[in-house]
Amino acid sequence: MLLTGNKTLRQIAGLAETCNFLFLKLLLKNRAKARQFPGEIFRSYMGLVRDERWACRSIFELFPQAAGNRVVLEHIPCEGLLTPLEQLACLALITKCLQPRAIFEIGTYRGRTALNFALNSPKDCTIHTLDLPPGMRLGDDLRQNSADRDLIRASSPGACYEGKDVAYKIEQLYGDSKTFDFAPYRRSVDIVYVDAAHDYEAVCSDSENALAMVRANGCVIWDEFANYGEYNDVTRGIQDVVGVENIVHVENTQLAVYFQPAD
Numbered sequence: 001m002l003l004t005g006n007k008t009l010r011q012i013a014g015l016a017e018t019c020n021f022l023f024l025k026l027l028l029k030n031r032a033k034a035r036q037f038p039g040e041i042f043r044s045y046m047g048l049v050r051d052e053r054w055a056c057r058s059i060f061e062l063f064p065q066a067a068g069n070r071v072v073l074e075h076i077p078c079e080g081l082l083t084p085l086e087q088l089a090c091l092a093l094i095t096k097c098l099q100p101r102a103i104f105e106i107g108t109y110r111g112r113t114a115l116n117f118a119l120n121s122p123k124d125c126t127i128h129t130l131d132l133p134p135g136m137r138l139g140d141d142l143r144q145n146s147a148d149r150d151l152i153r154a155s156s157p158g159a160c161y162e163g164k165d166v167a168y169k170i171e172q173l174y175g176d177s178k179t180f181d182f183a184p185y186r187r188s189v190d191i192v193y194v195d196a197a198h199d200y201e202a203v204c205s206d207s208e209n210a211l212a213m214v215r216a217n218g219c220v221i222w223d224e225f226a227n228y229g230e231y232n233d234v235t236r237g238i239q240d241v242v243g244v245e246n247i248v249h250v251e252n253t254q255l256a257v258y259f260q261p262a263d
């Protein structure tokens with residue numbers, strides 16, 4: 001039901017799958033947090049069952065070479081973002097394992113993930129990170145998704161990495177990902193990180209561009225996977241463009257990974 005196009009059906013299914021007394025208590029205590037509850041319960045269930053609608057694996061099963069690796073995290077509390085530290089650590093580990101020369105992030109916000117990619121990648125890696133130009137960040141005419149509108153207004157690309165020692169690796173790009181020209185990056189990127197607009201049309205378009213950019217043996221990573229609520233379209237978009245049978249959900253995170261085969 002999570003993958004149906006009908007939002008009301010999805011909401012009913014989400015409640016039926018996850019509603020319990022704790023959810024009701026949370027709803028009374030903190031309505032905003034209660035919205036996250038169905039997604040968290042659903043992801044925990046999918047992590048425990050491991051192979052139902054898609055595969056769910058731990059970071060160490062996906063990247064056995066991650067064991068023993070050390071990563072550097074600079075945690076900058078980012079208002080409006082709920083990304084847990086474990087998820088940042090997974091992104092850092094994947095970066096350490098793949099030793100990328102090029103990373104492309106769609107969706108900078110303030111640059112927290114860009115900074116962490118920079119901290120864990122080789123010295124000669126370039127992190128291209130794309131966000132809307134200042135003039136397009138007013139939001140209202142761009143998105144139906146209210147959570148996106150708030151993020152777009154609050155974004156300030158570069159705020160988290162400017163002045164840092166690794167900032168030289170980061171190239172800030174501006175444009176709307178739905179119309180941006182990704183052609184120069186075709187088949188040349190080791191890690192593509194998709195974390196921009198969360199409406200269905202944008203997720204499909206970003207996913208198609210990500211698949212075109214990733215090089216052999218590289219990977220595409222999406223944030224906000226397996227989410228009920230505002231961000232549900234991420235899972236639907238991935239299903240329709242990539243196929244959920246081709247991705248793996250990273251346990252204890254909202255990350256999904258696609259591995260581009262060798263040539």
Ligand SMILES: C[S@@+](CC[C@H](N)C(=O)[O-])C[C@H]1O[C@@H](n2cnc3c(N)ncnc32)[C@H](O)[C@@H]1O
Binds near residue numbers: 081110114176178
């Ligand atoms: C979830 S935030 C990115 C968070 C960031 N990756 C991090 O974890 O630090 C999404 C960002 O995507 C940007 N965005 C939304 N729609 C976009 C579009 N069509 N093109 C480019 N960027 C977009 C927003 O302005 C916002 O800064």
